[in-house]
Amino acid sequence: NAGVMQNPRHLVRRRGQEARLRCSPMKGHSHVYWYRQLPEEGLKFMVYLQKENIIDESGMPKERFSAEFPKEGPSILRIQQVVRGDSAAYFCASSPPTRTGTGNTIYFGEGSWLTVV
């Protein structure tokens, strides 16, 4: 029973390049979440998606960042024109369809570590 799969695990980009991070949710999970963890900081919510829909992107920076979860294939977090401040660990999580009263536990992948040089 595969967990949440993220790739690449480590990515190095030069300033101004694009970074694409991929996430395949657990089997049976239809909700995907992206979080960012900066060095020595907590976990910041970025975006919550269901298939073909962005449900909540209140944590996404207004520029350069975008996310999608297409009908087929993994969820993608895209960062255009990366800057040094984008260096962080990006975690994807997934959850099954929400059912009222049972909570909504989210399960994390191992993360993608982005380094901008």
Next chain:
Amino acid sequence: AQSVAQPEDQVNVAEGNPLTVKCTYSVSGNPYLFWYVQYPNRGLQFLLKYITGDNLVKGSYGFEAEFNKSQTSFHLKKPSALVSDSALYFCAVSNTGGFKTIFGAGTRLFVKA
């Protein structure tokens, strides 16, 4: 808006002693509360959650957490700490809508042999 506070950046405890990692929360409506653990360079692992029912919730690796509605707290506890428990612990909250889970800043636990 939901929020979580973990008032201690770091907790130090001797092996064999009980440990407590504190968490308070703010959420509209009834909360769903979670604890996760993170080891270096790894993702977060789910430990336990409170949905409803008994205020004392038992989870993985001997951890438990106590929900206190009047104090809006959900402290993580373990009766006897192990060196291998040393890690970063995150408290999290979502409301009954359950769509967005907000995490605290994390508490680093050091268990000394």
